[in-house]
Amino acid sequence: MATLYDSIKIGCIEIPNRMVLAPTVMDNGTEDGYVTDRAIRSFTDSAQGGWGLIQVSASFIHPEGNIFRTMIGIHNAKSIAGHERLSRAIHRQGTKCSCQIIHGGALCNTAITGLPVVGASVKGGIFGSVRELSTDEAEERIQYYIDAAARVKEAGYDAVNVHSCQGTLIQQFMSPFTNLRKDKFGQDPGLFPEMIAKGIKERCGKDFPLIWRLAAHEFMDFLGEPGYNEEWGKKMAKRLEPWVDCFDITGGRIGFTGMYAFPPVYGKRAARVHLATDIKSVVSVPVMGVAKIMEPKLAEHLIATGQCDICHFCRPAIADPWFARKAIEGRPEDIRKCISCNWCLQTLFDQKLVLCAVNARYNREAEYELKPAAKVKKVMVIGGGVAGLEAAVNLAERGHKVDLYEKSDAWGGLVESVASRHPRVHTADLRNILDFYTAQLGKMQGIKAHLKTEVTPEFVQKANPDAVVVAVGSQEALPDIPGIGLKNVITNEDYLRAQGKVEMGENVVVIGGNYGAETAVSLARQGKKVTMVEESGTAARPAYSQDLYSRLFQLDRFIQEEKITVLLNTRAVEITAAGVAVEAADGKKTLPADAVIIAYNRKPCKGLYEALKGKVKELYEIGDCVKPRDIASAVDDATYVGVKI
Template sequence: MERKFPNLSKPIQIGNVFFRNRMFGAPMGGTDITADCTVGPKSTAFYELRAKGGAATVTVSELVVHPKTEASHMFHLDLQTVGSLASFTYTADAIRRHGAIPSVELSHSGQYAGTYLVDKEKKESLSQWGPSAGIRPDGREVKELTEELIQEIVAAYGEKAALAKKAGFEMVMVHGGHGWLINQFLSPYFNKRTDGYGGSLTNRVRFAMEVLDSVRKAVGPGFPIEFRMSGSELFEGGYELAEGVEIAKLLEDKIDLLHISAGTYQRGFGVTHPSMFLPHGVNVYLAEEIKKHVKVPVATIGALNDPEMMEEIIASGKADVVEMARALLADPELPRKVMTNREEYIIPCLRCYTCMAERATTSTRRCTVNPLIGREMDGMEVTPAAQRKKVLVVGGGPGGLQAAYTAARRGHEVVLCDKNDQVGGILIGEKAIPFKYEMYQLGERLGRLAEEAGVTIRLNTEVDRATAEKEGADAVIIAVGSEPIVPKIPGLDGENVIVVTDYHEKQDQVKDSVVVLGGGLAGAEIAIHFAREGKRVSLVEMNSELAPDANIRHRPLLLQEVDKSGIAVYTGHKGMKVSTEGVVCMDASGKEILIAGETVICALGQKARRAVVEELYNVAPNVAVVGDCSRVSNITAAIYQGHHAALDI
């Protein structure tokens, strides 16, 4: 077979272990960590799903090596806790039986212990330890690790590595980046020690070297050790790339794979885990430079999901391995699709941070575009229905497409009708905003998958009651979505006004100065887009804050983009009238002011298309309503509801 991506698909030997391709599953924390910090069965299934999808390795994250000084609620591994070793053994088994190499990330958060705790009171009670004493920006005291404790932690790395090997893991990753403990020792910003672990670069690297020596002694020769480090800390006071090169050179003889990431968790979240506002592969340059100075294989990471880009990275020698985390949540089968030349069917990661936001707010793991994530034990396979039925899906947005795709895979005869000339629903408009283009691709790819599964798609077809009844379906899934809210504000129907969902059809009508009326997620994002185009932008919101509908990971980065884009923000301003000169608003004091702009974008939210739902509700024995036409929400809800509506038939 001739592979379209031969370098990406090529096996690689690291240590004494052979990996089936160059696409590695980067660490991502599990979905259910038990009260005893063992790997719950849902987490085992979570990791197994990525192994089934063809990744060369799947890395379990994070195994806290020394709970005495790092009491975070992450995975622990010991012989004293009943079920601890067994949980890791079953997880390694689940990964390995699909041909992937099981790996586990050995970690210590240092002064950031408790980062993932939802219980903030418990977080406050933890002791945070670091290379040096001090006070964190949030006011928490940091205690300096004594040399005795340092040696305990060094030994603990080896002990956990040995137990991981005993459990069946065939590689370990030592986490030395992102602001965690090893990185804190490496960093001149965090490390102010004056003993043998501080000061010169050689001294600051000493802790990492001792940890790696401890791990090597525990696992023996030939057992792959992957070391994850930040190529640069990317903030003032931290080490830069030149020093990152020197760190790599000092450590390379002790490791088998050098994994180059970027930044620190606390001072660059949106760069370490690149947001939609950054280019894909934004951190590859760090691995590329470090690879020039070391002989050990180098892995790169950071918003990588495009096979052509990843192939070029390997082919040009920028890195030997590409690692993905979020991309493999969105589509666990991405590696298999690459290997079988089916890249046009890859479901793209939206970089929306749902996966990380849910972890922080509900202690669960979810994915906007993959309804299985966090729910793998409900069934990772779509099983055929006992009886084949005819299913009519009304609406080709994300919920309707997912419903049609799932129903077709169950063996049903599925017809999907949509009033537009292409599928995607509300996602169609995202093709006009470059940093949201993956959302447009999502609709396109789901449509392609649905057709491949046997769905008959009828475009330019609006379904009324008579049409639906004529179809004679056994089940109808209503997914007609939402429509824009356009209040009866004088002038809001003017020629200079564009509703945000129509922008993709009217891009050439937008003038050089723009007023975006509505500061929710959609309004804020399109304002950023206009600012990037060089337009003068004003963003008007009647409430006191912008984008309250954005999740807790995306929102801070969104607000940063608004700030640095030079957008004039008017919170507490209510639109009263629109004219050719702009929008007349009333401020919090009741004073009217004109916010000037040649073009006005109406981004005042969406409302469910309930009239269509009511018309179609009784057209078949079984009717389900999914997505925005049920209740205006988000893509995550639409995809999940559509998937399960199809499973219920």
């Protein structure tokens, strides 16, 4: 029986274990696509992380195929030099590496490329019109792939990975959704990828491994649109196998079924590995499985049970680039586990440097390097939520003496007691980061942790610390509505702290369609008739979630599926025993309500910070007590302070 820690061969190369870092786009190149010192620094850090193979970021093969503003390319002879520096830096750490090649096709944007957007047909674009490639032009793009693979080999990589998933050009030719052609590429949707695979092997030689990243299922039935499924994916893999040394299997497509390509917090663990198992049943080469493989124990199980031959890590490797090393060393508790918030994805599609919500140092290793403190200080961190915990861990790692205080009886703040507690909506993965923090509190030198201790200005002055970090979070902002004190009214926070064990009756009104959206879905799944009342024109867009393309699109669908009534631009004016009186442009009405949940808004807890101004040597404010935001902001604030003090 194979194990996660066994070696395996991909073509002629042997990798020492079965944990592979995914070719994640990091947006850390130059604006014309060349490798930067930042990219080399980041990959060098990951190369020390114990991975069997590192796959360097998807690199565009021609300027026309560039999707992101500072995406790395391997698009001309000039680009080879930077890639050669990068591959050498990874090899110096004793790690093998491949490079992925990509053409975005219809996913591209003329504002980024300066060129017309082209694709298999006029369909599939998300930024404007798409021009269909002629037969000769399609053959020219095949040559782009082949030439780029040759540049990958010349740059010193151990293998090449071809991107044919997430709605990019090759998938556009494979898919009935986008391939509306009448020529040979329309008559045979598998011909375009076959010609690429065959051409790369002929050009680069049989001893240069070819890894193929295949979307084995498009999940377009989610939208009621035509698309292929795993049966066609299996046929395609079997067809490509003569030239492919390893398959890297995923599903979905950007802009249409992104929640399947990048499963959000709602998704189950190992979400797309079943597709790898399907492909394994028809090919004899190794197959990689991916998506929400959050911890070594799960990866070990997937390999041991034969569901995939290799575990492929994207977001978990962003959260902790040393995931593999810690697994090998038997330190799973030291892994910063991904929370599936997709902050990395959101920053990517915002055309910014790709960042991680729970690892602020990702892609910013130089700016946030944890160097030993020049002068050891006594630091008081007040608040044991995510911001306070992150600050305490960083400060202690640098050698400071830290006292961490939390007034409740548990660590984690709102993430532990509220955000991750929806009874019928899976948000529990948000607690993953707390596993890391609590483990560090139990083993790190330099942190004294104090639960059930409320800190006052007098307490701080008596302790006389060198620096104080205030991370006391936020509180619910309750609207001034007559009847808010009635017995059938409960705040969203109190409802979730009770883990939903509150009698709600049949009809529930949720006042606040953003903070209350997930609670509304959870209640509807319990058979309640739910109405959301929202003063603004937008619902299901809470400040704590920035994952527009996956989590929030899926939340929209949940609201539709559960038949939740959503009243936008509507104000609750009174709560009575009969229900909730609301007012909108079309007049007033009363909504029947057995129970009312107030999920109105949040406001920062400013009192302690304001009281300490001018009374301590160094004073910092981080997290939601600055402004109610998200986990990414809390961790970033804390990491900045952890480096600065």
